[in-house]
Amino acid sequence: MKFFTAFRKKSPWILHYNAGSCNGCDIEILAALGPKFDLERFGVINTGNPKQSDIFLVTGPVTYRSRERLVELYSQIPEPKVVIAVGSCTATGGVFRGMYNVEDGIDQYIPVDVYVPGCASTPQLIIDAIVKALEILETKSKEIEKPFKLFGAIAMVGNKLSRLNMATRVKHDEI
Amino acid sequence: MIWVWIALAPILGGLVYGGERVLRARMQRRQGPPVLQPFYDMFKLLDKRTLIVHAPHALLGVAHFFVLWFTVAAIFLGWNLLYIVFLHLFAQMLLILAGYSVRSAYSHLGANRELLMLIAYEPILILVAVGFYLQSGSFDIAQIVRGGGYLVQMPLLFVALAMIVPIKVKKSPFDVGEAHQEIVGGVEIEYSGLFYEFLYMSRFLEYIFIYSFVFIFAGVSYGLGAALVAGVFLLVNLVDNATARVRTMHMVKIIYAVALSLSIVNIMWIVL
Numbered sequence A: 001m002k003f004f005t006a007f008r009k010k011s012p013w014i015l016h017y018n019a020g021s022c023n024g025c026d027i028e029i030l031a032a033l034g035p036k037f038d039l040e041r042f043g044v045i046n047t048g049n050p051k052q053s054d055i056f057l058v059t060g061p062v063t064y065r066s067r068e069r070l071v072e073l074y075s076q077i078p079e080p081k082v083v084i085a086v087g088s089c090t091a092t093g094g095v096f097r098g099m100y101n102v103e104d105g106i107d108q109y110i111p112v113d114v115y116v117p118g119c120a121s122t123p124q125l126i127i128d129a130i131v132k133a134l135e136i137l138e139t140k141s142k143e144i145e146k147p148f149k150l151f152g153a154i155a156m157v158g159n160k161l162s163r164l165n166m167a168t169r170v171k172h173d174e175i
Numbered sequence B: 001m002i003w004v005w006i007a008l009a010p011i012l013g014g015l016v017y018g019g020e021r022v023l024r025a026r027m028q029r030r031q032g033p034p035v036l037q038p039f040y041d042m043f044k045l046l047d048k049r050t051l052i053v054h055a056p057h058a059l060l061g062v063a064h065f066f067v068l069w070f071t072v073a074a075i076f077l078g079w080n081l082l083y084i085v086f087l088h089l090f091a092q093m094l095l096i097l098a099g100y101s102v103r104s105a106y107s108h109l110g111a112n113r114e115l116l117m118l119i120a121y122e123p124i125l126i127l128v129a130v131g132f133y134l135q136s137g138s139f140d141i142a143q144i145v146r147g148g149g150y151l152v153q154m155p156l157l158f159v160a161l162a163m164i165v166p167i168k169v170k171k172s173p174f175d176v177g178e179a180h181q182e183i184v185g186g187v188e189i190e191y192s193g194l195f196y197e198f199l200y201m202s203r204f205l206e207y208i209f210i211y212s213f214v215f216i217f218a219g220v221s222y223g224l225g226a227a228l229v230a231g232v233f234l235l236v237n238l239v240d241n242a243t244a245r246v247r248t249m250h251m252v253k254i255i256y257a258v259a260l261s262l263s264i265v266n267i268m269w270i271v272l
């Protein structure tokens, strides 16, 4: 409904996922949530639960171990949702680019709305990115958004949508 | 008039919750969210796509909220204190059943912890009710608030009650039921959108439920009641900011060792 859309940007709940980062950017995210930068004054809560969050904050180049979880978590967030890629390695692979066990950026797997540069990126940049993401969140609809890869069918059970098989596992010969 | 208050109870609780978030932020030298933040959250949740695991699970959450609302209404109407404690028990049971009804391991863990919390605080609530009965000769709240001097006669019961307040409002050191860092919210984990909203609102009602127990300790003097509630509210938030979470079994042991013995000593002292 139109009336409630205005409140999306007043209460963004964050899901933070580490897709194999060096932890540098995760510490910056925690700093942004902590007393000094105090992201909570915008109504941000770090929920840790995909089913109740709006913003997906990802750090790290996608490693082979984490890609299924990344897609699974992304499909579990109810729409409208936005994805923020925090740190250079999340955007391009950064210092990990071309290594044998990484996938050079999360946009190979899920659509990204805001990229945050920097290795490590700063809390100020992360706050900027969240403010930008909220603008995007306001324009989004409740249409289902799909991951690019590792994506199963959207099935109908009765007249209800089932998300059970939206994320599929990596087959062994693909590795 | 009283019906208006009953209808507004969730909104009242929401204001308390919003105020508490600001207070806790200020204690940490932060600015904190606006006081109306819980309502912004609720409006936003209405605008999300709702994912349902299965219908009974969603329905149990809604039923939990409405039974809790009924409990709060019973408090406002001045009904029997024992009925109120057991109505609240019924509401908690619905929530625990909801937790067990899905296959998520975290949900089961949360339901287990919710049960242990129930085991910890339920005897204290009942003993507090018994204390009120011994003092005023009636279990009816309407009767109890006409008396006075409870604080003088049952100070240990008041301490015991203050100890279980953090369990009920999910604050450290006894926030084992929610424990976002280990079990991601426990029984709430599988709820989303519209149905999570009901659980979110039942948290507001829990505030009113437990703090009204604190309030009736003042008896006839409403000013003292408000002071007691404010004092316990401040104390709980101070302790929340200053302590870490204890383990579930430790929580039960601490409550039984300290709060339960304090209450029993107090009851014996009144009787003898």
Ligand code: SF4
Pocket: A021, A022, A023, A024, A025, A026, A059, A060, A061, A086, A087, A088, A089, A090, A094, A095, A118, A119, A120, A121
């Ligand atoms: S961008 Fe740099 S600091 Fe941030 S997670 Fe990647 S490697 Fe670490």
